[in-house]
Amino acid sequence: MAYECILTDTRGPVGLITLNRPDALNALNKQLMDELTDALMKYEADDAIGAMVITGSSKAFAAGADIKEMQPKSYMDVYMEDFITANWETASKVRKPVIAAVAGYALGGGCELAMMCDFILAGENAKFGQPEINLGVIPGAGGTQRLTRFVGKSKAMEMVLTARMMDAEEAERSGLVSRIVPVDDLVEEAVSTATKIAELSRPSVMIAKESVNKAYETMLRDGIMFERRVFHSLFATEDQNEGMAAFAEKRKPAFKNR
Numbered sequence: 001m002a003y004e005c006i007l008t009d010t011r012g013p014v015g016l017i018t019l020n021r022p023d024a025l026n027a028l029n030k031q032l033m034d035e036l037t038d039a040l041m042k043y044e045a046d047d048a049i050g051a052m053v054i055t056g057s058s059k060a061f062a063a064g065a066d067i068k069e070m071q072p073k074s075y076m077d078v079y080m081e082d083f084i085t086a087n088w089e090t091a092s093k094v095r096k097p098v099i100a101a102v103a104g105y106a107l108g109g110g111c112e113l114a115m116m117c118d119f120i121l122a123g124e125n126a127k128f129g130q131p132e133i134n135l136g137v138i139p140g141a142g143g144t145q146r147l148t149r150f151v152g153k154s155k156a157m158e159m160v161l162t163a164r165m166m167d168a169e170e171a172e173r174s175g176l177v178s179r180i181v182p183v184d185d186l187v188e189e190a191v192s193t194a195t196k197i198a199e200l201s202r203p204s205v206m207i208a209k210e211s212v213n214k215a216y217e218t219m220l221r222d223g224i225m226f227e228r229r230v231f232h233s234l235f236a237t238e239d240q241n242e243g244m245a246a247f248a249e250k251r252k253p254a255f256k257n258r
């Protein structure tokens, strides 16, 4: 698939995807979402890739779904097309870690896409928001659900009801982002972090991602039991034995991803 709305680049074991519609602040139109889904699934299937980074070109991560593309749509259009779900169902099958490197605007679907990633590194100039209320709609790709779980009801409710943005400092303070990085270093820091993850044992990385995500889907007792069982399961891997032997022998582990 030739890409027109994204750029892709392989940096060692990391797949780097750049949302690239700078004239529209990387607004997420159908073509971009189809291309992004295709690129994620290709990196997911590529054994040489252990982690991915999504970032945006120019002065935004993504300023939301493409309003001009959505404007003419009717209820039956979005319902029959299953707008958003079709893309998201595919993308949510990605089991390798995906880091969002956010500089500039991450609004609406842009914030929702960043929150779908496993964690967010924010440039100092990042601005997050769910301004859909200004358009007579509400967030439609998880914004009311993930934002509330990530930053708490009061802040999420205010942002969704008033379209207020939150800057990088507030986003870090609220737990929306993992940490703030100088904007000029953001992509390289994200690729470096993804490289560290990609060099670890892949079964443990993928199971760790699954286990952390389970925390949002289960009661504490069930989540702890899930974590216990998958912790036990890793003792069936050669990598567990290699990882612990390497520590004892004071050397770097040579993981075999099995």
Ligand SMILES: CCCCCCCCCCCCC[C@H](O)CC(=O)SCCNC(=O)CCNC(=O)[C@H](O)C(C)(C)COP(=O)(O)OP(=O)(O)OC[C@H]1O[C@@H](n2cnc3c(N)ncnc32)[C@H](O)[C@@H]1OP(=O)(O)O
Residues within 6 Å of the ligand: 023, 024, 025, 027, 028, 033, 036, 037, 040, 063, 064, 065, 066, 067, 068, 084, 087, 088, 091, 105, 107, 108, 109, 110, 112, 113, 131, 132, 134, 135, 138, 139, 140, 141, 143
């Ligand atoms: C993993 C693979 C699949 C994943 C699928 C899931 C991903 C989610 C995708 C779908 C989500 C749908 C549900 C979602 O909740 C709905 C929305 O996102 S609605 C949109 C929400 N966003 C906004 O309301 C922000 C709109 N933009 C602005 O408010 C301003 O542009 C700004 C960001 C404050 C910046 O202002 P300025 O600096 O003044 O810049 P301009 O306004 O002049 O913009 C420059 C240029 O860009 C165009 N543009 C900006 N935002 C959008 C947009 N969202 N859609 C379309 N075009 C946009 C703007 O029109 C200008 O263009 P020009 O007029 O110069 O041609």
